[in-house]
Amino acid sequence: MKIKELLHRINRRWVKLRLQPIRVFCFHQVSKEYEPLTMWKCDWTQTDVFIKNIISIQKRGVTFISLAEAHEKLKYDWFRHKKYAVLTADDGYKSILNILPWLKDQQIPITLFINTKYLDGKSWSAINEEQARRVKPDVDMLKDVCPNLYLSKEDLKRVVGMPNVTIGMHGHEHWDASKQAKEDFEKNVLQCRKELKAYTHTIPYFAYTWGRQTSETDKVLKEYKIIPVIISGGINYDNSNFIDRIAIDGKNESNI
Numbered sequence: 001m002k003i004k005e006l007l008h009r010i011n012r013r014w015v016k017l018r019l020q021p022i023r024v025f026c027f028h029q030v031s032k033e034y035e036p037l038t039m040w041k042c043d044w045t046q047t048d049v050f051i052k053n054i055i056s057i058q059k060r061g062v063t064f065i066s067l068a069e070a071h072e073k074l075k076y077d078w079f080r081h082k083k084y085a086v087l088t089a090d091d092g093y094k095s096i097l098n099i100l101p102w103l104k105d106q107q108i109p110i111t112l113f114i115n116t117k118y119l120d121g122k123s124w125s126a127i128n129e130e131q132a133r134r135v136k137p138d139v140d141m142l143k144d145v146c147p148n149l150y151l152s153k154e155d156l157k158r159v160v161g162m163p164n165v166t167i168g169m170h171g172h173e174h175w176d177a178s179k180q181a182k183e184d185f186e187k188n189v190l191q192c193r194k195e196l197k198a199y200t201h202t203i204p205y206f207a208y209t210w211g212r213q214t215s216e217t218d219k220v221l222k223e224y225k226i227i228p229v230i231i232s233g234g235i236n237y238d239n240s241n242f243i244d245r246i247a248i249d250g251k252n253e254s255n256i
């Protein structure tokens, strides 16, 4: 083997080891049956499929770690040779309770990104109403939808007692940051941060709704030392402090 070829092979192996990615997955709703009043089909995964997918990922030698641990490894552990992944769930839907006990038994860490306004059990975002009215035009949101839609404050208090759960921000309301005035975005983030102080195991990460951000919104987060989290692409304006995620809702293992 020529020396040049040998060096090329060593270099390729070195780069592969040094740049082992950590995949951060994002999902929303998990239940045995699809419930059209409270779920978008594109946001939903059947419970058995979800479990099968997680086990399938683990069988490939992947260890699930917490978001904060992954962030540390991405920043400092450039020589990691093990495969790691992270689980996160957005919006704080009540259906997350269907999978949390299993994740706890498996000792799989998970971060829930919460919209604090909807914890009151009588609020919802426009997308919830759009979906519910599509199924039942005369739906009574308070009566038919709210009881099964989002985690309540009591639910969240119980959830943060689980050793594998951490809580991040998703905004007080589920608004599109890329369409908000800077001041409104700031207010929405800070209100969320303030209300989450009532809970333990909160972490300074903000998941953009629909993964939509701008350089201005990133600047706001940076000002408050909050780490931006997006979905499927996006721009790393700060060139370091940034978590990108892969959406896995409803997908079978071959899609991951």
Ligand SMILES: [Zn+2]
Pocket (backbone or CB within 6 Å): 090, 091, 170, 174, 208, 209, 210
């Ligand atoms: Zn969301």
